[in-house]
Amino acid sequence: MKPFDIVIVGGGGAGLYAAMEAMKTNPALNIAVLSKVYPNRSHTSAAQGGANAALGNKAKDDTVEMHIFDTIKGSDYLADQDAVDVLCSEAPKIIRELENMGTPWSRMEDNTIAQRPFGGAGRPRCCYCSDKTGHTILQTLYEQCLKKGVIFFNEYFALNLSVSGSRSNGLIAMNMKSGKVEAFPAKTVIFATGGYAKMYWNRSSNAAGNTGDGQAIAYRAGIPLKDMEFVQFHPTGLRKSGLLVTEGARGEGGYLLNKDGERFMSRYAPEKMELGPRDLVSRSLETEILQGRGFDSPAGKYLHLDLTHLGADLIKSRLPQIREMSMNFEGIDPIEEPIPVRPTAHYSMGGIDTDNQTRTVMGGVYAAGECGCVSVHGANRLGGNSLLDILVFGRIAGHTAAEEAGKFSPGTISEAELAEQFEEIRGGMHTSGRYERYGELREELGQTLALNVGIFRESSLLQKGIADIAELKERFKKVRISDASDVFNTNLMQVLELKNMLDLAETVAAGASVRQESRGSHTRIDFPVRDDANWHKHTLATLVNGKVTLGEKPVTMGRYELQERTY
Amino acid sequence: MTVPTDQHKEGKKDVTFRVFRFNPQVDSKPYFDDYTIPVERGVTVLRSLNYIKEHIDGSVSFRAFCQAGICGSCGMRVNGLSQLACTTQVWDVLAKSREPGIIKVEPLRNLPLIKDLIVDMDPLVDKMKHYSNWVDSTMPEAQMGKKEFLISEEEFLRYDKATDCILCASCVSECSILRANREYVSPAVLLKSYRMNVDSRDAIHEQRLAELVKDHGVWDCTHCYRCQESCVKSIPIMDAIHGIREDAIESRGMKDTSGSKHAEAFMSDIEKKGKLIEATLPIRTNGVVWTLQNLLPMAMKMIMKRRTPPPPPLVKSAKGIKIFRKMFREMTEHVKQDHKSHKK
Structure with missing residues (x-):
């Protein structure tokens, strides 16, 4: 069997952007996208809030520079500054590119792409389509891939890389429809399988399938994983299911209240209040609960996210999905009553260790999106930076693999x-x-x-x-x-x-x-x-003789010196 | 055995899930398996199925992914109605159940069955490709990323609701035309086609429309409204279908297809008589040759059974036709104005 030039594992935002960009870079290449679900089911669809880009549509004085600083500060200085530079500099271009391809962004009064405030950001730079941003981006990318004739292997479950020595021969996957185990010999493989936060199961906002398949495959193949200990807890998961209430709900003006009716964020982030960065807000909720200021229920303790003062019109037009979810999964209409919430495992900052071009240590193997770790999010990701990450680095992965595919000659998969x-x-x-x-x-x-x-x-x-x-x-x-x-x-x-x-x-x-x-x-x-003297560095986890072995990697610094992180 | 829930302790009900089973490797035809479990208020159909799979029978097969009503994986028929299992409350279904305590769970209709509750979605994807369900941008690829199109709120609102579609295929399953003809474009694909057609960034409206007015296309819909009624995102799918038809008539002219001619014949009859002149309707829709070739045997049978509609001269105007004509003219004028302001 003639090897594929590129096999992309995962059909979410990163995988689809990679496919599109690879075809654009070299239309002659033989590219396949494998996904364990139909690509339009991917978890990108669940991203509600939006994607950050310093377009300056809402705040005229916003700059890429400010976006970079917010991201580095948000990461608690663990992000690699050169990588953040790439992320934020590419942001305006990629948002416009999506717009040009048909993404239905919400609009400002002057007909430009709408932007709203988001946690940890100094300016309102989060571009959105009401509260279905990820869904509409995924639809756009899937539609464009269909248009370009990308070859999809839908409902294939990736099992392992076939490795000879330190070289990848391609991927082995199970065809769900037949149960057969099939070979995908490939010059290059891009992992874009999303995050691993579903390991927290009922205390996770993730889809049932966000089980870190790509990371686990890479790990078993001897590729190091970076910063795996960093798992972001989103402050506002629904009490019963862990499902997510977007930060957009607070961006639009929602309050967090404890059982005494107090806006407790004044204790933890007096300036930003509810719009503090996620890690801080999550800890604040957990502290309120631990100190006995939460509400009691058989499902566990919880707090209130109150939107009632925003009014029916705003809730219906800007947060319709939130309203629907609250009604379906909690039996509560947020127009009338506050939503019961508590922190939920939401996002994995860690992932397959890559460089800024998404290369892993194994030649011809790349990783992008939540599956990879460049790292642009460091110890904590800002809201609105994850959609951006999958777009920017998905595109880079597609481009890099397309340019480099010719360099690799894989062995056979027997x-x-x-x-x-x-x-x-x-x-x-x-x-x-x-x-x-x-x-x-x-x-x-x-x-x-x-x-x-x-x-x-x-x-x-x-x-x-x-x-x-x-x-x-x-x-x-x-x-x-x-x-x-x-x-x-x-x-x-x-x-x-x-x-x-x-x-x-x-x-x-x-x-x-x-x-x-x-x-x-x-x-x-x-x-x-924070202990910068000893721990201002990434951890690397590698599988050696069946055991996890920890190593480290320095953080790339740049313009910004280490500072205390306060909001 | 209780599906664990938390809050509402006011009671449990024994619920029997009658699950459609079919494994193509061993079964010659489908059958049903019953699983009875106590279910508390607040539990969804999907959570119940998960419980059955994890604790009783691991072979029960269904798709589920986000479990939050946004990915569209778990479309299935619950007591006959196509919906998402993850957003459907067991107690709500029970309240309307014809057989007390029993919930029947079956795969979606009108798509090829793979196993148990899993159907093949490929035909839907193939149709999306066939009808160019994408924006083919007026901007050349090399120019992209440099500047935004300026889109008015008004235009955004035209396709906003349609972009809610999560391709769960509930509408596909409920569609009465698809039951008769699986080649029919299908409601979801019409909705997406409409969404692309009203997007000013798209360059291939005409091409897409040309495909939509062919056989198995937009004119085959019979307005049963089942797609719209079953839409899990409450999208007015019929508005989209009407939108495509209006667009087709406006840009391609009335005489273009049998569908548009049929619509025109309806309009002209209603305006003249206030009711249909059925005898000549097939001729005005499909022409004399087609009618003779296809309907002559039926016409003969109708004559034998004395069931023929009255010839045109004998069709009397409906009562109050004068007032009706006035209303009709006002309405036509109104629609014209509406179109003009839309175009702006």
Whole structure:
């Protein structure tokens, strides 16, 4: 089989932009996009708020420079400053490019793209389409890919890279419709599979499939993962489901209230109030709850996000999805009543270690979007920077892979290797005697992570978390797959996803345990301050002889010196 | 066995989920499996299915991804009605259930079945491609990224609602035309086509319209409104379908297709008589040759059974036709004005 020039794993914003850009860079290339769902289902669709770009449509004095500074400060100075420079400088161009291709951005009175304030940003620079921004961007990109004739392999579940020595031969994936394990020999592979925050399960805003498949595959292939301990908790998840209420709700003027009806953010961020950066606002909510100022319910303690003072018109026109979700999943109409919320695991700053061109340490393997870690978000991502990240670095990945594909000559992926993979993934179908249920293991993983590797971390908690994960991995060996069929075996797929989450959970807990400081989303009760002397650096987690091995990498500095981060 | 919920402790109900099962590898035809679980208020159909899959029968197969009503994966028929399982409350369904305590869960209609509740979405994607469901920008690719198109709020509002579509295919499943003819363009694709056609950035309106007025296209819709009624995002899909038709007539002229001629015949009859002149309707829609070739046997049967509609001279004007004609003229004028202001 002739190798593909580029195989893109993942059909969300990053994957689709990569495909489009690769075709633009060299139309002669043979490109395939693999996705475990139809691309238009990807989790990019759930991004409500918007994408940051210093267009200056709303605030005439906004500049790329200010966007860069906000991002670096927001990252608690862990972002690489040259990478942030790329992110913010490319932002206005890429937003306009999407606009030119048909993205239905909301509009200002002068008919330019509308912008609104967002957490941690000095100017209102978040471009949006009401509260369905990610959805409309994903639709636009999917439509444009269909127009360009991109070849899609929909509902293929990526299993592993085929590796000879330090060289990638391409990808091995399972065709969900047939259950067959198939080879995708490829000169280059781009991972764009999204984040891994679903490992927190019910305490996560993520889609069920955000299980870090790309990161886990890269990790198993010996590629280092960077800054895995940094998981962002979004301040306002719905109490029962963990589903997200966009920051746009606070951007439009919503209040956070405790059970005494107090706007408690005045204690933590007196200037920015509800629009402080996410890590700070999440900690504030958690502190209010821990100190007994939360509301009680059988589902756990929670606080109020109050939109009632904004009025029915504004809520209906600017936040319709939020209203719909509150009604569907909490039975509450935000026009009449405050929404019950608490922090929820939302975004993974960590990911596959890449350079500014999205290259990993393995030749011909790239990673972009939430799957990769350049790093532009450092220890904490600003709202509105994640859609931007997938667009900017998805495009760079497509361009780079297209330029470099000619350099690589992959080896073959043998039938024997495929057969071995097939046997391995279906091992759980032959489990006999006492067995484990994957659903229970998955829930327990989420619980131990939320409890021990959550918003507030501490040495003994983390040790408990690490032990729990090890035990879960042991029990996973006895997991049973009860669906024996080849056709669309979602049972098998969910077990494989759990395996990926367990592998990655180890790296998250290990990173959190070794980093003895508090920075951005990573808060250690036993090390409450940022320790620049010892910890102003990235962590790298590599799989060596079946064990997570930690290394480090310096942070690239630039114009901005380290400062204390206050809002 | 209780699907765990939290808040409402006012009770549980034993609910039987009657789930459509079909595994093409072993089953010659579909069947139903019953799973009975106690369900508390506030639990969705999807959460119940997840519970059944995790705790009772891992082989029950369905798609689910975001579980929050935005990705469109979990479209299925719940007690006969196509909807998203993740936003459908079990107790709400029970309240309207014909068989007490039983909820029937089946795959979407009008798309090829793969397994259990999973259907093949490829035909829908193929239609999106066939009808160019994308903005083909008036701006050359090399120019992109430099400056914005200036779009008025008014234009934005024209396609805002249509861009809510998450391609869950509930409308596809409910469409009565698709049941008779799977080649029919389908409501979701008409909606998307409309959304592209009213976008001033798009350069291929005419080309798209030319495709839409062909066989299996926009004129095949019979206005049953089931697509609109079942839309999980409450999108006025019929407005889009009417929009495409109006656009087609305006830019391509009345005589262009049998669909537009049919509409014209309707209009002229209503204006003249206040009711239809059915005897000549097929001729005015499809021409004499087509009518003779296709409808002659039926016409003969109708004559035998004395069921023929009255010949045109015998069709009397409806009562109050004068007042009606005045109203009709006012309405036509109004629509014209509306179109003019739209164009601006």
